Amino acid sequence: MRTSIVAGFLALSLAGGGVALAQSKCDQGVSKAAGKKVKCKMDVVAKGQLKGLPPDPVKLTKCEEKFDKACQKAKSKADCAAQTQPCAAIELEADTCVLILDGSPSGAFLE
Numbered sequence: 001m002r003t004s005i006v007a008g009f010l011a012l013s014l015a016g017g018g019v020a021l022a023q024s025k026c027d028q029g030v031s032k033a034a035g036k037k038v039k040c041k042m043d044v045v046a047k048g049q050l051k052g053l054p055p056d057p058v059k060l061t062k063c064e065e066k067f068d069k070a071c072q073k074a075k076s077k078a079d080c081a082a083q084t085q086p087c088a089a090i091e092l093e094a095d096t097c098v099l100i101l102d103g104s105p106s107g108a109f110l111e
Helices: 002-015 025-051 057-075 087-101
Strands: none
Touching: 025 057, 025 087, 057 087
């Protein structure tokens, strides 16, 4: 239930509020990168939970690096209509989703 609520929030916040938009490789690439970042980080969190350990900081950093590279590549298409925020702002929204989903009260295991 919690996952579907957060996924819905992420989809709405990244999709521009449900407005019909023109096709855009930039928007598609940025949205895909944000979704992959959330999945990547949650996979690292889940592995740590399975082992009773905090998430591996090296793997979390790799998730961030992959997002940055993919977002910058998408932004270089220069046809964004919905994803007009800079990559850093979109990354912050994705990280907020991870903090909500990770299960720790403060998100302390992700820092």
